[in-house]
Amino acid sequence: MKNLQQLSKPDDEIFRLKAEFDKDSRTEKINAGIGIYLDEKGKPFILPVVKKAVKKLEIKNFNYLPLSGDPLYLEESAKIVLGKYLYQETAKKIAKQGTIGGTNALYMWCRLIKAVDNQPVIILSNPTWENHLKMFEYFGFKIIEYPQLKKDRSFNFEGLASTLEKNRSACILFQAGPTHNPTGINPDKSQWQELAKMIKQNKNQVLFDFAYLGLGEGIDSDSFCLRHFIQSKIPTSVAVSYSKNMSLYQHRAGVLMVSSSSIREKELIEKYLQNAFRLVNSNPSAFAEQIVKTILASKQLISEWLIEIRNIRNSLKKRRDMFMQKSSNRFEYLKTNRGLFSLLFLKIDQIHKLRKKYAIYMLKNSRINFGGVAEDKIKYLADAVLDVTT
Ligand SMILES: Cc1ncc(COP(=O)(O)O)c(C=O)c1O
Incomplete structure (x- = not known):
């Protein structure tokens, strides 16, 4: 070669x-x-609820899933991320694609943006997860960084605000709740609310990376940012990963959700994602989706999961x-x-x-x-x- x-x-x-x-x-x-999360003794850890779910699995075949993934898995994922109330309000306009972990959800989002914008711009924190930079670079995004921390090591709200002011209508990458990789610091609730106002005014669109959902302050608190942005009618996407919060690292369970302004728009986005996904992966990770679905669709197992996280x-x-x-x-x-x-x-x-x-x-x-x-x-x-x- x-x-x-x-x-x-x-x-x-x-x-x-x-x-x-x-x-x-x-x-x-x-x-x-x-x-990777190890137990207090430093030993590899599988969530007990995941072990239970695996035992309960009744696998009838290993046939292909629909291109978007298991429909119940997608619905239950939307419920957990949006919360029941917002789910009822908005689910019809949220496009969903099952993905191969959170990384692939980010990748699919980049594909989607590139398909509609030839010169996309992404605003992200410095520092961030190394793969973010590599991925956006690979897709040819113009990358604009803002310093995540101030000198006193608190969240640099002013730094982000002035970056937003200078870059209207760009895309912005955020991470869930306070679980920012690598700093462990993100905006607090009132700062998220302030940001939503600015972002709406500046016509930015937002991608949330939910790789550590629930590991900051809990599912509802960590999702506050996303839910508030969707309620504020900001175009918002989320790359969900169950690698960490369900200790499924090697099984690759993820979802990409994209908010849209109409059912027609949602269908167009889903179609695009299905076709793009077919090309690179063909089919989602069924085993992983089954495990997650078994937990999220069971009142008993979901409450055990919440206690375990x-x-x-x-x-x-x-x-x-x-x-x-x-x-x-x-x-x-x-x-x-x-x-x-x-x-x-x-x-x-x-x-x-x-x-x-x-x-x-x-x-x-x-x-x-x-x-x-x-x-x-x-x-x-x-x-x-x-x-x-x-
Ligand atoms: C910030 C961030 N986003 C996304 C991911 C991707 O997770 P997954 O293993 O589900 O692809 C990680 C994994 O380390 C991460 O740290």
């Missing part, structure tokens, strides 16, 4: 680190890089609090962070030292995943961080 040299790109940082971590034979090692939130909070305490409160700003991630604001040589001396693996932007650190390793982590920073 010709010209292979020009295909060469740096490896994905998260998966390269994971490969290095797997090879590391030191028993004290910690992988705080990859966004509350336990995950509590466990994340406990680990963050322990880290703050054990590091002599040098990281007090973490108090306001939610979700799996936070930034420790370490320098690159400090991050390298953590890996070399302590077998602690962290991304180069010093993002730490508290869900990846066992409770009994928090002291080890805090001591190591204090050592490399003092």
